[in-house]
Structure formats: C-alpha cells, structure tokens
Amino acid sequence: MPDLAAMNASPTWWVLGESAAGELSAVPLTRSGEAGPVVPLSPAALAEFVAEREAAESPRWVWSDTPHWYPRLLEAGVRIARCHDLRLCHAILALSERVADPVPLRTALEWDAGPTIPVAAARPEATLFDFGVPAAGPDSVPHSLTAALAEFARQRAAEATRRDLGLLLAAESAGALIAIEMATAGVPWDVAEHDRLLAAELGPRPAPGVKPQAMLTVGEEVRAALGDATANLDSPPKLIRALRTAGVDVASTSQWELMEHEHPVIAPLLRYKKLARLLTANGWAWLDEWVHEGRYRPVYVPGGVVTGRWASSGGGALQLPRQLRPAVRADPGWRLVSADVAQLEPRVLAAYAGDRALAAAARGADLYTGIVETGAVATREEAKFAMLGAMYGATTGEAGRLAPRLRRAYPAAMGMLDRAASTGEQGGKVATKLGRTSPPPSPEWAAEQSKASMPGATLADEARARRTARDLGRFTRNFIVQGTAAEWALAWLAGLRSRLWELPLVTDGPHAAASGRVFSRRAHLVFFLHDEVIVHAPAEQAEAVATAIRAAADDAGQLLFPGAPVDFPLDLRITERSDAK
Template structure:
C-alpha cells in the first residue's frame, strides 16, 4: 500500500482543504482542547492550512494512531506531558512533535534570533512545565475559550497556530536557522522521551532495595523512628562533640556545636569537613551519608515511588538553564550508586547500560576544533591521552586541570595546572576563556546549537556601574569583581555543559528511533509492566546526563546495544560533521545495574 499523501490527511480533517503545495513534505498537526474533545488544525510544509476538525475524546488515541501510521507528520502542541501521556497509556506511540512551550523558551532567549522577533512579546507562552498531566490545573489554551463563529472550534487553536508561525518565522530569520531547527527538533524529541521514560518506568526490585537499606541502615524502624545504624552514628558524633543534646539535623545548630569543639568550619559540606583532623569528623561524615540515604531514598521513598516493579520519575526536559534535564519528582537525577543493585530487569529481559566517557571535554574539543585535544581523546581515555601529550604528569592531574578549565577554578592544583593546558590545547582553552570573558563583561554566550544564557540581572549591572563611580567604596569594587568573576565562571561552563546536553538529546532521539525499528517479541515473552507500547520491544528506561539504560528482551539485547553505539556515532556526526572526535561508550549488558 503506498504511503498516503497530505491530501489524504486533509480529507480526514472533514472541514475542507486548501491547495496542497508540497504534499511530499511533513504535515503539521496543531492540537488544542475543545472541552473533553481534541481540536485539530492541519498545515502543510509551507503553513498552508489543509483543514480543521474535532476528534472525540473516546476515539482520540485510535485516530492519532491511524494518522501516525500514514504520512510523516509532526504533532504541534503546547505541552508534551499533557498530550502524550494519555496516548501512550492507550497504546499509541508518536514519532515526532513540536513542543511550543519548550521551543518558545529557547527562541525567546536565543541570541541567534532577531531582537525584534514577534514571539518575544508574547509572554503568555512563558509557561512552566506540568509534572503530572492528569492532576495539573488547566494550562495555556485549555481554559474553555469560546468557539469561533465560522469553524465552531475554540479560538485558542488559532493562537496556537499563530505561535507556531511566529516560531518558524523567528527561526527562518535567525542568523543560523539550521542550528535552531536542529535544537528545537531535539528539544521536542527529548520531551517525547521524557514521557516515555515515565510510562515504561525503570525496572526496580523493591526487595533488593529493602535489603540494601537494611544492610546500610539496619532494620526498618517503626514509623517516625530512627534506623539503628544512623542512631549509633549520631551517638558517636555527640560523644566526640561532648554535647549529648547536639542537633545534628540543623546546620546552624550543628555548626555552633562544631565551633565549640574547635572545628571552625564555615559549612558542613563533606569537602570542608574532610580538611580537619578531629574525632568528630569520621562519625559525622558517616551520619550525613546515612541520613541522606534515609531521607532521599529510604523506605518512605520506596513506598511512594516504586509500584508494580517500576520506578517512574518525573523528568523535566530543559529544566536547567543550560538545557540539562531536571527532575520534579522521584529524584531520578540524584540516585545514589549504592542503590543500583535494585535496578533489575524483568525475567527474560536485560539491561543495556551505557555511559559516555568524558562527554564534556570531548564536546569542548569538537566545538573549538582543537585537533590536539581530539587526538588525545581518540580511542582511549581522554585524561590518559592528555598525560601522553606531556601537559601533565598523571591522570588525576589531567582531570583536575580539565575540570578547572571548564568550571573556572583558579586556585590550588587547578590554578597551577590549567596554564599547561593552554599551551597544549590553545583552541579549546581559548573557547572557554573567551566565554568567561564575555560573561564577565556582561555579555551573553550560546551553545553550539543556539541556546543562550540569561542576560545579567539589573542588580548585576547596577553593581558594576556603582563600582566604576567616583564615590565607590572598596567594598563596592570587591563585590563587582566577585560578581563579574562568578558570571564568567557560569558562562565558561554554560557553553560546554549546554552543548553536551544537546549531544545527549541527539543521542537519545536517534536511539529512540532505532529501538522502535527493532522487531518485537511474542506476547509470551513480554514485560507487561512496561506498558502497552513498550512491553514487547527494547525501550529507553533511564537517562542521566551522559548515561542511558535500555530495557530489552534478552534475544534483542545485542541489537539494542548496537543501536546505542550507532546512535552515539550518529549524534556526533549530526552536531559536529566530519570533525574527528569520538564519543566512546562504557557499555555492558546485564540483568542488574549493580556496578561490577
């Protein structure tokens, strides 16, 4: 059967068609709510409207699946979690979308977009993401607008169409449309992945989790009680302080107790405490570690977040200013390694676990075109490669120097070692140094694909102006310099971390498609707890900045692993063309995510 054309899709609109100008290109389907039903506008590749219609809530998922199975389409909506979660629950997977909210945020702030772009004034699209679609309050363009007299469809649908047009106009008129098209496509693909990760869930063994907690903390206490080993660590801390009533869970009170004992720290951070030699340090560090595990991932977390053998966190794409993901529920991005033994594949299935070695330094080499750094990274551990150049003596020094260069450390070992990198890798170091200088001067920097950092605040500018005034005090000048340096460190890292996030989005988007193309297994070999869409085929189950976990039937595990590797190579080509940089993966296939 031949693939249907845009005219075929327009006929499904049932409200009439316009002249179809390029039927071989993607059809855009703009969605909105009409009460419980779905309102639809069809657009061709040149924004010519093909038709409109409404789809009943009871047939929406089936109708979307029929459209998806036909011609290549891209779904346009205001907020991916609110639309896509219900489709996945009904067994309908979509290939592509354009998330108007996420893309508006990128284009509004991008330095590549013209300053007078029309979308910048439409602040009604500056909406926040919604973590849990079923429980969320009504959102943008879902507030029951009156129907249009001519079409009978809600007026907000035209608002969505206009915003989509504003975004495409902003991209077309930008200084680099290709990069922004790629960035908005990757961001929208990431939004689909985030919903799918929650729908499929990460296979989790609650019994294994409980065994880990019991081994580390002791038996589970009664409600409101303190685990035995945490209680013991607390007693040893108070004994070392000579203060039986010391409050160990209040930082101000704990600091006062430490000061009375002669430990003159300014904070209770691990690195600062470790600089002191005192009997309280060892038990206090143990107490803090146990307390953190209990509060962040203890039995209460297990009861709340793990159900039916799945951990289903809430991911927030673009939740960090650099474009990195955040989590608004479940703490998926802060899971301690000691709990990885609880991540366990279903019977007959495996986990394909892959993380990228030294992602950010490799991205820096590619962005800057520094072939010397790329050569040091090729086919081996990048830090060992830096040692081989003679820039530093040990791998530990190489890591300290590179992290110092990317994060702006100027003291200690970093301050001593970074100048050596400047001599050996001048292009890479110049890129981050220039980004820092731009930030210190109040400028804006952008990632490889065009995500820009926020401009300095009015308070920042006021502090810089005050420092240059005749009546400025020494304190004013010191504050201005400190704020300038802080912003420089931020912009220095922004360009690298943000571009690494873009590479990761490209990796996941490509991998998502490759996994969907793999053959399914029979229902008898299914993993039903992964949901209707993912129960019979390999699928993404977890993501953490530079790591993915794929849940795959055992007989598809090798094919899934190959897809992971090929997607990484494809992401490198997509972003950096033929520049000779590789992104090697530490990849293994196992039943458990427990570290070897």
C-alpha cells in the same frame, strides 16, 4: 528523490489545541503553511485519531506541551514518532541570540513557563551552576488551537533560516517524548533488593517516626565526640553551634567544609549525614511513594536546567545513588543494556572549538591519558584536574598552576573557554553549538557593576563587582560546554529511540507487562542521566540494542560536528542488574 510537490501538499504538521472547557481540536498544516479544515475531537476520540494519522502520514504533532498531551496517548497504546513542543521551543527561541527578531516571541508572555530558579553553585568538578525546574508548570501554558497556531507561526518564522536551531528544537521536542515514555515504562525495580540494601545500611525498617538503628548508634557517637548528649544533629544551625562549642569552627555543615577539619567528630558526623541522606532521599518512604508494580517512575523535566540539561521534579532520578543500583534489575528473560560516554564534555569542547590537538589526544583512547602522552602534564590525575578546572573556571590552586600548560597545548579549546568567560564577565551572552543561549545577567548583577564604576564607590563595592563578574564568567565559560554536551546527548537519545523502534516486536518469550501497552514487547529506554542511558531489552535483542546505542552515538557526533575528528567511546554493558560488570 522525494516528490517535493506531494510533500508540500500533504499535511506536514498536525496542530492540537484544547479549550478551557476541555474541547479538543486539530488542524493540518502543509510545509507552505496552508491550513486545512479544523477537526473537532472528543477526548475519547483523540487517541484513535492520532493513531490513524500517525500510520497514514507520520506527521510532526504540534502541541502546547508534551506532559499535557502525550501521557493520555501512551495510556491508550499510541506512540508517536515526532512532535514539536511549543513551550520548550519557546524557551529556547525567546532567548537565542541567533534569532534575528526575537521580539514577537518575547512579547508572547503567555508561553513563558516561568523563570528558572537558581540554586547554590556546586564545586568545580561537579556542575558549575544548576538552575531549578520552571517556577510555573505546563498548566500555565494556553492549550487553545488559536494560541497554538499563533505561537507555532512565530516559532517557524524565528528558526526558518537557521538549520542549527531547527535541529535543536527537534532534539528538545524528542527529549520531551522520551521523558514521558521513560516515566510511563518505568525503571524495572527490585523492591526486595532495595529493602535489603536499606537494611544493610540503616538497620531493619523502623516504625513510623522512629529513626533507624544505625542512625541512632552513629548519632550517639557524634554526640559523644561533641561532648553534648543533647545535640540536635538534624538542625544545621543548632549543629553548627554544637560544633563550634566543641572547637570545630565552621560556617556550614557541608561535607566539603567538614572535611577540612581534623576532629574526632568529623568521621561519625559524615557517616550520620550519609545515612540521613539515604533515608530521606531513597529510604522506605521513597520506596512506598515511587515504586509500584515493579517499576520506578520518576518525573523528568527536559530543559529544566538553563544549559539544556534535564532536571527532575519528582522521584530524584538524577540523584539516584550508586549504592542502590543493584535494585535496578531486568525482568525475567530481559536484559539491561547500559552505556555511558567517556569524558563527554572535554570531547565536546574539542569538537566545538575545532581543536585538532585535543581531538587527537582523545581519539580512540582515554582522553586524560592522551593528554599525558602529549607531554602537557605529568599524570592522568593532573590532566583530569586541569581540564575540569579549565571548563569550570578554577583559577587558583593546582588547576590554576596547570592552566598555562593546557593553553600552550590546546590553544583553540582554551581560547574558546577564555573568550566565553570574558563575554560573561562583561555581562554578555554565549551560545551552544546549536544556539541555546545563556540568560542575561540579573538586574542585581548589573546594578552591582554600575555601582562599582560610580563616583564614591568603595573598595568593597569594587571587590564585590569583580567577584560577581568572575562568577558570571565562570558560568558562561561552562555554559558553552555543558550546553553543547546536553545537545549531543539529546541527539543520541533521539537517534537511539528511533533505532529501538525499528527492532521487531517480541512475539515469543516473556513480556515486560509492567512497562505498559506500548513497551511491553519491545526494547525501550528506561533511564537517562546526562551521559548515561539504560535500555530494557528482551535478552535475544540485547546485542542488537548495543549496536543501536553505538550507532546512535556515532550519528550524534556527525550531526553536531560533521567531519570533526572526535569520537565518543562508550562503556557499554549487558547485564541483568544495573551494577553488574
């Protein structure tokens, strides 16, 4: 049994601060909140000081934001076990409905990272609403020791009586460490293979400012089908006009709208758009900018989506196309150990709702096949379509037709989704398992609802209000599932990170020198995408890493849903390159 008195007397946290002039300082805090003497630090002494304290006490480091502090430590060869990211935790607590008195946090405006920026809604089988990265970056957050201490006190008071919030803050902060570590180590990348893949799709690398040959060829096919030799294929407004002239009545050039039409121009135009997207997002310019010394180092943004999912503010890690996966290749003598979770969001729904029937359908098997075997629907395709429609709020078409069957078969899970949707339609907020809360509706939304209920409201006003209410209901319906799945994934990542660090250093054999001082001789995370991880590991440790990945997934399930009869099976592979099976 631990000595509680000794734990309370020794530093539990070290709070770091930085003045506007760049002067650093640190102060220890005990569990009771007692502060020790302030320790002034020079920038050159920071890494050594943190390394000494880490070895002696293994505290939790409290700092304004991980991207500001952690890279300089890793560059000096210092890895820490735990941190508390004040900026990320502030964003959670200031909105959480589980905080008894959020006013002190909400009035500490200097800790707001800026509003999230909404982008267009996606199709139901993708994500419902994504929100962009914070409008203001970490540099907008104060770094002074006084400010950090005051904010930490507010946050401790806010989550003091809520174990679920404490778990969420720890997981979010661990994710911040992992994001910086993955950017530091980088994804092992085969530049020659990437160039070969581009050449196979686009043709040889062209001169600057010149389109690749494949795009030129397909572009001529598009213009021929349009009957317009001068059509501008890279300007959506001009392309829409050319399409309409050719008899294709579209409002946009999105793939989904184009596919609804039958015309000789559709196939080559979709091919052209695919090539253009590859060139723009991951072409030779991308390769020159983002891959150096055999490593691809994107910039991750933990919590960049309001549901808690990660975003990316550089490098496009979250949109890495499958066709480029062969370029992800382990160093000689190393392996890639990759895993993704089967049907993560429906499993999370079953666990969060306590729906034993849905959990039983998923247990140890393909969830959609399990739904078919219960007789709820006839085919696996129907099961997948119905479940995704239920989670993303599809109420018409095939998904709408199948919804009553799911409600009869899985009343607890479907009831939770329906209640979340109803809450959103009325302008309310919903929360994930650990307490991340959906943002309130915008003032514009509230004004539309109010206008529709006023004397003199038109039928158009009422229709608009109903539509926007349903839209918000679709968002809250999905928020509880996507957000809780993000929490499970964070717990998985955090547990895996700890387990990997327990594996021994590689003393013999090749090192992964390009991964940097901290990771060149040990297995380390290099990639994460919602429900997928990739670990770069010495070949002799690959099986141990696979075991760690499975164990961390089991731990995450028990941490979030203790005792729930829901498993999270993994598709796990040990390969030399990412696309190998």
